[in-house]
Amino acid sequence: MTLSIVLLILFSSFARAEWRFEGETGVVYNSNLSNSDRSADVRDDWAWRSDISAANGLQLTRDLRLNLGADMRGEVWDRFDAFNTIGPGASAGLRYRFGLGRQAPWVLLEDRFGYDRFHTAQSGYDNVLNFQTGIALSDRIALEGGYAFESFVSPNDFYDRQVHRGNARMVFDVTSSLQVTVGYTYREGDVISYAVPPRPDIARFSIEREDQDEFGQPLRTAYKLLGRTHALSFSIAYQLMKYASVQLGYEYAITTHDPLQYENHLVEANIAVAY
Amino acid sequence: MRPSRGFVVLTVLVFAGDLLAGSLEVIVKDDKGRPGSDAVAYAVAAGAASAAPKKQAVVDQRDKQFVPYVTAVQVGTAVIFPNSDNIRHHVYSFSPAKKFELPLYSGVPAEPVVFDKVGFITLGCNIHDWMIAYVAVLPTPYFQVTRQDGRAVLKDLPAGQYTVQVWHPALKGQPEALAQRIDVGGGTKSLLFTLPLKHDVRAKRAPGLTTGGYR
Numbered sequence: 001m002t003l004s005i006v007l008l009i010l011f012s013s014f015a016r017a018e019w020r021f022e023g024e025t026g027v028v029y030n031s032n033l034s035n036s037d038r039s040a041d042v043r044d045d046w047a048w049r050s051d052i053s054a055a056n057g058l059q060l061t062r063d064l065r066l067n068l069g070a071d072m073r074g075e076v077w078d079r080f081d082a083f084n085t086i087g088p089g090a091s092a093g094l095r096y097r098f099g100l101g102r103q104a105p106w107v108l109l110e111d112r113f114g115y116d117r118f119h120t121a122q123s124g125y126d127n128v129l130n131f132q133t134g135i136a137l138s139d140r141i142a143l144e145g146g147y148a149f150e151s152f153v154s155p156n157d158f159y160d161r162q163v164h165r166g167n168a169r170m171v172f173d174v175t176s177s178l179q180v181t182v183g184y185t186y187r188e189g190d191v192i193s194y195a196v197p198p199r200p201d202i203a204r205f206s207i208e209r210e211d212q213d214e215f216g217q218p219l220r221t222a223y224k225l226l227g228r229t230h231a232l233s234f235s236i237a238y239q240l241m242k243y244a245s246v247q248l249g250y251e252y253a254i255t256t257h258d259p260l261q262y263e264n265h266l267v268e269a270n271i272a273v274a275y
Numbered sequence: 276m277r278p279s280r281g282f283v284v285l286t287v288l289v290f291a292g293d294l295l296a297g298s299l300e301v302i303v304k305d306d307k308g309r310p311g312s313d314a315v316a317y318a319v320a321a322g323a324a325s326a327a328p329k330k331q332a333v334v335d336q337r338d339k340q341f342v343p344y345v346t347a348v349q350v351g352t353a354v355i356f357p358n359s360d361n362i363r364h365h366v367y368s369f370s371p372a373k374k375f376e377l378p379l380y381s382g383v384p385a386e387p388v389v390f391d392k393v394g395f396i397t398l399g400c401n402i403h404d405w406m407i408a409y410v411a412v413l414p415t416p417y418f419q420v421t422r423q424d425g426r427a428v429l430k431d432l433p434a435g436q437y438t439v440q441v442w443h444p445a446l447k448g449q450p451e452a453l454a455q456r457i458d459v460g461g462g463t464k465s466l467l468f469t470l471p472l473k474h475d476v477r478a479k480r481a482p483g484l485t486t487g488g489y490r
Contacts, residue, residue, distance in 0.1 A: 102404035
């Protein structure tokens with residue numbers, strides 16, 4: 001539905017189109033791809049991740065902007081190719097600024113709908129409704145915060161997930177070329193944790209479970225459960241040239257559902273281009 | 276027919292003035308000794324009334340950038356802001372010396388903006404946050420913007436005493452604090468200015484980490 005509306009408006013608005021093309025490619029490391037609590041079950045991996053998008057910005061009034069975009073995302077994991085994915089998506093967002101200029105407070109309401117294709121039963125449709133707001137405290141410091149609801153629907157119900165996420169972060173322009181952010185995210189919703197059975201302690205509170213071979217031998221059981229995640233993140237963007245920057249990011253996340261608790265360290269390095 | 280005495284005296288004075296007109300080379304460096312480009316060097320004559328501004332100035336918008344980055348004009352100059360891109364821009368200024376807004380437009384606005392008060396004006400585009408430029412509105416017709424090498428030459432200065440100042444978008448403090456006095460006669464004189472500059476934290480065009488800007 002979102003996709004067809006976006007495409008319709010995209011093609012009907014060529015006359016006033018302001019196109020923006022973005023691409024991002026790089027690597028991501030997840031220290032605990034299996035979301036496991038016991039160190040013997042933990043599996044880490046690297047992935048090559050890419051994302052390209054085209055967006056059409058329509059300035060409807062002085063303060064209101066409509067952005068319509070289409071994108072293609074993909075991930076290729078080094079060892080655990082069951083997690084390789086590719087999929088198209090479409091997004092629509094309305095941004096309102098309370099005044100002129102980049103320091104004016106703003107709110108953004110955005111929806112992205114996409115399809116994530118795995119070569120396993122994990123494939124499904126992903127929808128993220130995002131509300132974000134921000135304000136610049138000075139020409140160097142800005143604060144952002146928001147809420148997102150994410151819903152993933154798969155033909156295999158086991159992979160259906162619903163997640164609520166709140167975030168806050170500070171963006172600091174160190175120099176004209178260097179930008180740093182520090183952020184916090186609270187996430188509550190479905191997670192899938194892999195463990196070598198038997199794990200009656202997890203089975204007791206898991207919503208569903210399935211035996212999986214995504215991490216090879218020994219076979220693991222995937223437990224779907226409600227988890228609460230606290231994540232701290234730190235990222236740096238350095239402008240290489242007019243249209244390109246290099247971005248580095250780190251996130252520490254701890255997810256709990258008593259008595260289960262697991263940690264993830266995520267490291268990302270990307271080159272991003274926008275034209 | 277013999278020329279009148281008054282005509283002779285006037286002719287002599289004009290040629291004498293031309294002979295005494297001089298040039299002033301202003302060299303600008305930052306406090307680390309690097310050339311200070313995009314600085315505005317201007318000379319104000321002691322006690323002399325300024326001539327009326329002579330022409331319009333142009334601040335263009337090309338490839339989602341203001342061109343030039345720094346423009347210097349004499350107070351009273353009309354500045355036009357053509358949009359050479361095939362998209363719309365929305366130019367604004369919050370600066371006390373000239374607050375104005377040119378709402379979303381393409382092509383050339385019907386009316387120029389007259390800068391009728393001395394001061395330093397920051398320009399922005401409400402659509403493209405990285406677009407930024409400056410207009411220095413000066414009480415004198417004698418000014419130049421420094422080149423990449425940090426140099427500017429003020430030519431055809433009538434003989435006399437001048438107060439020379441330099442302004443830069445990243446200048447810490449006011450240009451008056453660094454003012455220098457100089458007597459100009461025939462030939463070229465030179466002045467060196469060392470400017471304390473703030474970090475340049477202009478918004479970036481390359482993809483960054485913020486979500487609110489261009490989206």
